[in-house]
Structure formats: structure tokens, C-alpha cells
Amino acid sequence: MKESYYITTPIYYVNDKPHIGHAYTTILCDTFARFNRLLGKKVFFLTGTDEHGEKVERTATSLGKEVTQHVDDMVVHFKQAWKKLNIQYDDFIRTTEARHKEVVHIVVRKLLASGDIYKGKYEGWYCVPCESFWSDVQLADKKCPDCHRAVNHYEEENFFFKLSNYQDWLKQYISEHPDFIIPKGKRQEVLSFLKDPLEDLCISRPKKRLSWGIPFPDHEQFVMYVWFDALINYISAPGYSVKKETFSSVWPADIHMIGKDILRQHAIYWPIMLKAAGIEQPRHIIAHGWWTIEGSKVSKSRGNIVDPINMAAMYGVDTFRYYMLREASIGSDGAYSEELLIRRFNSDLANDLGNLVYRSLSMGERYFKGVIPAIDPQTIVHPIREHAEQLGKKLEKAINEEFDPRAAIGAIWDLISDANKYVEDSKPWQLKKDTSKEHQLREFMYTLLEVIRFIGIALTPFLPETAEKILFLLKESKVDAAALNTWGVLQPGRTLEKGQPLFPKIEDTQ
Ligand code: MSP
Numbered sequence: 256m257k258e259s260y261y262i263t264t265p266i267y268y269v270n271d272k273p274h275i276g277h278a279y280t281t282i283l284c285d286t287f288a289r290f291n292r293l294l295g296k297k298v299f300f301l302t303g304t305d306e307h308g309e310k311v312e313r314t315a316t317s318l319g320k321e322v323t324q325h326v327d328d329m330v331v332h333f334k335q336a337w338k339k340l341n342i343q344y345d346d347f348i349r350t351t352e353a354r355h356k357e358v359v360h361i362v363v364r365k366l367l368a369s370g371d372i373y374k375g376k377y378e379g380w381y382c383v384p385c386e387s388f389w390s391d392v393q394l395a396d397k398k399c400p401d402c403h404r405a406v407n408h409y410e411e412e413n414f415f416f417k418l419s420n421y422q423d424w425l426k427q428y429i430s431e432h433p434d435f436i437i438p439k440g441k442r443q444e445v446l447s448f449l450k451d452p453l454e455d456l457c458i459s460r461p462k463k464r465l466s467w468g469i470p471f472p473d474h475e476q477f478v479m480y481v482w483f484d485a486l487i488n489y490i491s492a493p494g495y496s497v498k499k500e501t502f503s504s505v506w507p508a509d510i511h512m513i514g515k516d517i518l519r520q521h522a523i524y525w526p527i528m529l530k531a532a533g534i535e536q537p538r539h540i541i542a543h544g545w546w547t548i549e550g551s552k553v554s555k556s557r558g559n560i561v562d563p564i565n566m567a568a569m570y571g572v573d574t575f576r577y578y579m580l581r582e583a584s585i586g587s588d589g590a591y592s593e594e595l596l597i598r599r600f601n602s603d604l605a606n607d608l609g610n611l612v613y614r615s616l617s618m619g620e621r622y623f624k625g626v627i628p629a630i631d632p633q634t635i636v637h638p639i640r641e642h643a644e645q646l647g648k649k650l651e652k653a654i655n656e657e658f659d660p661r662a663a664i665g666a667i668w669d670l671i672s673d674a675n676k677y678v679e680d681s682k683p684w685q686l687k688k689d690t691s692k693e694h695q696l697r698e699f700m701y702t703l704l705e706v707i708r709f710i711g712i713a714l715t716p717f718l719p720e721t722a723e724k725i726l727f728l729l730k731e732s733k734v735d736a737a738a739l740n741t742w743g744v745l746q747p748g749r750t751l752e753k754g755q756p757l758f759p760k761i762e763d764t765q
Contacts, residue, residue, distance in 0.1 A: 260296040261508040262288050265517060266305040266348065266488050269329035270314040271555040273336045275591060276514065276546050278563035279579050283543065283660065284512050285342045286580060289716035290654045290663075294736045299505050301492050302337065303348035304330050308481030309383045312467040322467050326351060339564050341572050341719050348492040350469070350484055358491035359484050360472040362532050367473070371420065371531040377413040377457045380406040384556060386481050388457050401516070404556075414459040414471065416483065421527040422453045428526065434539055436522050437658055438586035441515065441542040445522045456524060458483040486525045490534065508537040510658075515542045516552075541658055544588040553591060561591060570761070573718035574600050580660045580717060597761050607671050608710075608721075609758040614678065615703050616728055616753045622687055625751050627704060628697040632743030635702055639670075639677050640742055643709040646670055647739040650713060660717070667713050674706045704729065705745045712739045721757060728752045 264284045267277050281302060288300035305311075306326040315325035330349060337344065348355060366372040380389045382399035389399065389406060399406050426449050429435055429442065436442035459477040460468060468478030493505040513521050521540050529536055545552045548559045566575045578596045581603070583589030619625055646666060653663035686696040711725035712734055726734065730749050738744055 256503065257506065258297050258504045259299045260288070260291040261299045261301070261493070261505045262291075262510045262512065263300075263489050263508055264302040265511075265513050266303040266350065266485055267333060268308070268310060269304050269306050269326050269333070270310050271560075272329070272332040273563060274553055274555070274560040275563050275566070275579070276553050277333075278336065278340060278575075279546055279583070280512055280514060280543065281337060281342055282340060282576050282579050283585075284510075285340075285344070286576075286660055286716045287510065287512075287654060288345075289343065289719065290650065293712075293715055293734065293739065294651070297504075298345065299493065300344045301346050301348060301489070302342070302344045303346075303488055303492070304333055304350070305481065305485045305488075306330075306349055306351045307468045307479070307484055308386050309381075309465055309467075310386055310481075312465065313383065323351075336564055339567055339572065340576070343719075346492050348488045350488060354494070354497070355484075355488060355491040356469050357497060358495050359469050359479060359487050361496045362487055362490075362528070363472050363479070363483075365532055366416065366528075369531065371417045372414055372458065373417065374412065375415045375455075376411070377415075378410045379408075379457075381409055382406045390454065402556075409464075411461050411464070413457045413461070414474070414477065415455040416458045416524075416528070417531075418453040418456050418524070418527055421530055422449060424530060425449060425523065425526055428530075428536070429522075432536075435536070436518075437539055437541045440586060441518055441522075445518065448519065448523070453523070456480075456483070482520050482524065483528070486520065486528060489525075489537070495534070507535040509539065511537050511540045513540065513542055515544055518542045539658070541585060543585045544583060546583070546591045547588050548591050550590075566593075566596070570596065570600060571720075571758075573721045574604060574758070577604060577664070577718055581664050582661075584661045585658060600758065601760050603668065605756075605758040605760045607668065607675065609756050611671055611675050611678075611710075612707060612725055612728070613754070613756045615674075615707055616751055618683060619700060619704060619751050620753050622683065622696060623700060625753065627745055627747050627749045627751065628700050629747040630697050630701045632701060632705065632745070632747075635698055635742075637677075637702060639673055639702060639706055642670055642673055643706050644740065644742050646709055646713055647736070650739075654716075664717055667710060667717070670706065670710060670713075674703065674710070677703065677706070701745070701747065704751070705742065708745050709739070724754070724757060728754045 262284050264280050288298045292298045312322050315322040380394060384404055385399055385401050393400055429446060436445055458480040459471050462476050462478055465478060469484050471477035471479055489508055494502045511521055526536055551557050551559060553559055578599055649666040650663045653659050681699045683696060683699050686692040708729050708731055711722050714722035715734060
């Protein structure tokens with residue numbers, strides 16, 4: 256029986272080091288995974304690398320390297336980047352691993368036996384950067400219709416997957432499951448694409464032309480088409496057909512997070528592959544937009560790469576995570592700008608959040624010698640208490656129902672603004688002067704610190720390092736759904752740390 260919350264990133268091609276586009280998909284998944292861990296769910300967060308195909312082989316050749324050496328070297332960059340960006344994945348799959356190849360063979364044999372895979376003749380065009388086949392009519396000006404680069408002509412015997420058998424089924428499935436493809440615009444795109452007849456998918460390569468791939472089972476003169484191999488990672492990692500119990504505790508995936516450029520493969524090929532193999536469909540396929548610079552997609556071939564490790568080293572991991580999550584809404588493209596990142600840092604992180612935490616703890620030190628004032632938290636009646644108590648539910652709705660991390664962050668910042676306003680409105684410096692207001696001052700101080708505790712916990716999925724610092728200052732170690740939803744967790748009498756400002760301002764030198 257399924258118990259887990261299962262979320263996946265696409266597996267990344269190892270033809271280059273990760274850039275901010277890859278970092279974005281991975282940070283989104285990490286945030287969703289952390290949030291669901293916080294809710295107490297058993298999370299399985301999978302990422303990995305896509306290591307076969309012509310693109311990777313060509314890169315290795317151009318570097319004068321053995322392809323196996325090249326892929327081993329490149330994987331290190333991905334693992335390092337995810338470590339630096341504080342990505343807490345549960346498994347990392349490489350398509351060159353034996354456990355993956357084994358499941359690919361199981362699936363292909365099953366589909367050969369059912370007749371969904373057959374041998375035929377292929378004649379058409381291939382775009383290496385996109386690893387995609389195109390027919391004469393699909394080409395745009397004799398170029399790849401997706402990336403507008405040159406294509407190669409191939410004519411050869413190959414294996415095909417009968418997409419056409421399942422076209423009507425897929426149309427109906429998507430129509431009956433409005434949340435299967437998110438956002439709506441992308442769902443519509445897929446439905447329009449499905450209006451024209453689907454051509455069967457060529458899923459092999461003759462080995463004499465391309466040797467870098469998973470051998471086609473029982474037909475050693477062929478290797479697998481990289482996309483057919485790659486998509487299977489989502490079931491090979493949890494052990495489809497091999498580790499039956501683990502697999503059934505994880506599958507179906509809750510979310511396949513992808514960029515909009517790989518929607519066709521995930522929303523057409525993959526569901527049909529699963530259907531043909533008799534495997535349940537994933538719950539949601541979420542297609543996000545691109546990060547662009549001066550209107551162009553950030554990518555190696557366009558030469559406009561921004562290194563996420565540099566960004567994190569310069570501005571802090573959480574600043575980078577914050578910028579990515581706050582600035583782009585899933586479904587639209589985001590224009591990357593370091594200047595905007597600095598502006599966001601100074602206004603949202605340094606001014607709103609950093610100042611709130613620092614001034615509150617300084618007041619705690621000044622007014623109460625750094626000790627949480629004695630009060631019965633349940634006697635406190637104030638709208639900010641309700642606001643804090645509702646935050647957890649708002650986050651749950653934003654992340655798990657609306658798939659909108661930007662709205663979730665917005666909800667946390669609403670509480671931060673409210674807390675800053677609460678300080679201004681309560682005027683604690685006046686309460687301090689009047690001994691008859693001692694109780695009011697205590698109540699104010701406890702409320703403010705307790706609200707900061709809510710903020711600290713709510714930030715754990717988004718800005719894990721900052722959240723940890725805040726909770727450390729409050730000497731708070733309970734981080735779970737109850738702590739996120741319950742008022743009065745902070746223990747009176749406990750000694751706080753004042754700490755340092757969390758985000759010292761950056762001078763804008765741009
Ligand atoms: N290997 C395939 C995926 C196979 S999944 C079974 C692949 N790899 S990729 O490395 O080219 O891209 C991986 C992901 O990074 C895609 O989701 C893609 O959309 C995302 N991004 C690459 N550049 C991007 C931007 N500039 N902006 C946002 N994301 C983009 O495709």
C-alpha cells in the first residue's frame with residue numbers, strides 16, 4: 256500500500272555542469288519534499304542523472320574522454336551542487352547503474368511480449384541537442400521545431416513503441432483528471448497536441464551508429480533510445496518488479512516536476528508507457544517555466560549560464576533559494592537578474608525578516624534579560640495569534656493543493672509584516688516606562704517571540720539554514736506539524752540567544 260509522498264526531478268543530462276535552470280527544478284522539489292516531511296509524511300525525493308544518448312557521447316568525444324569516465328566525472332558536479340544548495344534527496348539514480356538497466360529490460364520485455372513494441376523501418380530526422388525525432392512535416396524550415404537547430408537524417412531498421420494504440424485512452428484520461436497536468440495552460444497544450452494522430456515512437460538505435468546506450472534486450476545489435484530509458488528511472492529507483500514491497504509503498508509518484516521543454520515526453524510518452532505496462536499513473540505532472548536572461552532560455556548552448564554554486568557562495572544559499580522560489584511563479588518564465596536578487600535580499604530578507612528577528616531578540620534581552628517572560632500563552636487574545644495559527648493551513652493549501660511555493664512564501668511574509676506592525680503598534684518602549692503595564696509588556700514579548708517561532712518553523716522547507724538559525728536563537732527543537740499549528744509551544748523561563756543580524760545588508764554595486 257502506498258505510504259510515501261514521492262516527488263521527482265527530471266534526471267539531468269551530464270553534458271554539462273548544473274546551471275540555475277537545473278537548480279530551480281531541484282530547489283522546487285526540495286521545498287515540496289521538506290514541507291511534506293514537516294507534515295510528518297514519509298517522503299521519497301528522487302533526483303539523478305541521465306547519462307546515455309548521443310548528446311552525452313558527443314560531449315565526451317569532444318573532450319577527448321572515454322564516455323564512462325566523462326559521466327563519472329560529471330556526476331560529481333551534480334552531487335556537489337545539490338549539497339551546496341542544501342538539497343535533501345532520498346535517492347540519486349544514475350541511468351548507468353545496474354539497478355536501472357535491470358528494470359528497463361523488464362519493462363521492454365513486457366512490452367515486446369504484449370506487442371506494444373515492434374520492429375519496423377525508421378526514416379526521418381533527429382535533433383541531437385533535444386534527443387528528439389521529427390518527421391518531414393514536423394520540421395520548421397528544415398530545422399528542429401523545438402530548438403531551431405540543424406537535424407540529421409536517418410534511415411534504418413529500429414524498434415517502435417505503439418503510442419497510437421493509446422491515444423484515445425490518454426485523451427480521456429487527461430480530460431477526466433484535471434489535476435494530472437499542471438498548470439492548466441500546459442494541460443491544454445497537451446490536449447491540443449493530441450488532436451492530431453500520434454506517430455509511433457522509435458525507441459532504439461542501431462549499435463553500429465550509437466553504442467552508448469542500454470543494450471536492447473534480446474536484440475544486442477540495438478541500444479535503447481535515451482528518453483525511453485530515462486523515463487523509466489522514476490520506477491527503477493524505487494525498484495519496480497524487483498523490490499515489490501518498497502515499490503508499492505512509494506508508487507504512484509505524487510509529483511513529477513519538470514520544465515516545460517520536456518512536457519511532451521512526460522505527459523504523452525510516459526503515461527502511455529505506464530499504461531501499456533499496466534502500471535498506475537503518477538498523480539501530478541507539474542511543468543514550470545524557464546529562467547531567461549535577456550529573453551533567452553538559460554542554457555549551455557546559448558552560452559548564458561549562471562552558476563548556482565557561485566550565486567550561493569556570493570549571497571548565501573538561502574538568499575538564492577529565496578530568490579528562485581519568490582521570483583518565478585510555476586508556469587511562467589522568470590527573467591534572471593542579480594540586481595533583483597540583491598534588491599530582494601535587502602528588502603525582504605535584511606529589512607523584513609532579519610530586522611524583525613534581531614530587534615525582537617534584542618528587546619527580549621533588554622526587557623527580560625534574555626529570558627522568555629512568564630505568562631500563560633493560552634490567555635493571549637490578539638489577531639496576530641490567529642494569523643500565526645492559520646499559517647500552517649495556508650502553507651498546506653499553497654504547496655499541496657495549489658502547487659504554488661510563491662504564494663506560500665507570500666503567506667509567511669504576510670505574517671512577518673504583521674509582526675513588524677505589531678511591534679510598531681504595541682510600542683513596547685512606552686510599556687517599559689510604565690510599571691502598571693508590566694503584564695502587557697510580558698504579553699507583548701511572549702506573543703512576538705512565539706510568532707517568530709511560527710515563522711522559523713514555516714521557513715524550514717524554503718530557507719532551511721535560516722530557519723535553523725532562528726530556532727536556535729529561540730532554543731526551540733520541536734519542528735513538526737504540531738509545532739507549526741499550535742499556539743503556546745515556547746516555554747516561559749527559557750533563556751534565548753540574541754545572535755547576530757541574519758542578513759547584513761548588501762551594498763548594491765551593480
Ligand atoms: N535528461 C532530460 C530529462 C529526462 S527526465 C526523465 C533533460 N535533461 S536537462 O538536463 O536538459 O534538463 C533538465 C531540466 O532542467 C528540465 O526540466 C529543464 O526544463 C530544466 N531546465 C533547463 N534549463 C532551464 C532553464 N533555463 N530554466 C528552467 N529550467 C530549465 O531534459
